[in-house]
Amino acid sequence: MALRKLVAGNWKMNGDRAALSELDSIDAAAEAHPGVDVAICPPFTLIVPATGRAPGLAIGAQDCHTAISGAHTGCISAEMLRDAGARYVIVGHSERRTDQHESDAEVRAKAEAAIAAGLVAILCVGETEAERDAGRALDVVRGQLQGSIPPAGTGETLVVAYEPVWAIGTGRTPSVADVAEMHAAIRATLGGLLDGEGAAVRILYGGSVKPSNAAELMAVPDVDGALVGGASLKAADFEPIIAAA
Ligand code: PEP
16 A cells, blocks of 8 residues: 655754744745655744745654653753644654663654654664674564554654664665665564554655665655755755655
8 A cells, every 4th residue: 555655854952943944945945746745843942933934834843752741941842842843752762762762662652642642653773784784683673663663643643753873864775675664664563563544554664765775765665755864954965855655
């Protein structure tokens, strides 16, 4: 089953209010490609102005807390994101799994909080270079899925992003055959975890997606879009990726 493609930009800790001007062209590109869902996940500080500036774009966040509210200084809940106008939230990005030591269980709790708040959770998984070199990539990703996929996830509320850690921000990507093998394994694992809904959950590829490789990656079976870091910061780079989807 061909699923509607999603191209989501992750601005990470980049962008100020002046950077929001990039959204004008991205919004226009999204409008020009109505068959593709387009989202931008800026830093928390830009969510409200981004929704005001680009009403046609889906705006997302890059993290949320597991709780609705409470004594968690410096944290943001999924309800707050929803209230600010966000529609998506990335959970379990490898940079947070590394820097904030997020476990699979915590990632699952965040995804559950996001879904309960009415957001779509973009849940990231992916192996390190050492794990791939050791022939463990498939097992590692299956394990991450088993530990972090919320059992109530559906095609409407959950997206999985396969992001090999060694491909993020490096300019390197897995071979098309390796992407195909991994996405097929993720699809099969989702089928086991979510029954029929597993076929409806979109699986994005992420890691050094750029205009020159987007079409090739999007054509791989079970690649239902892309999660894009560096190339989402400039509309001139992001637009061709939307077009490729
Ligand atoms: C990311 O961090 O989600 C990502 C895919 O980054 P990049 O596209 O820059 O590799």
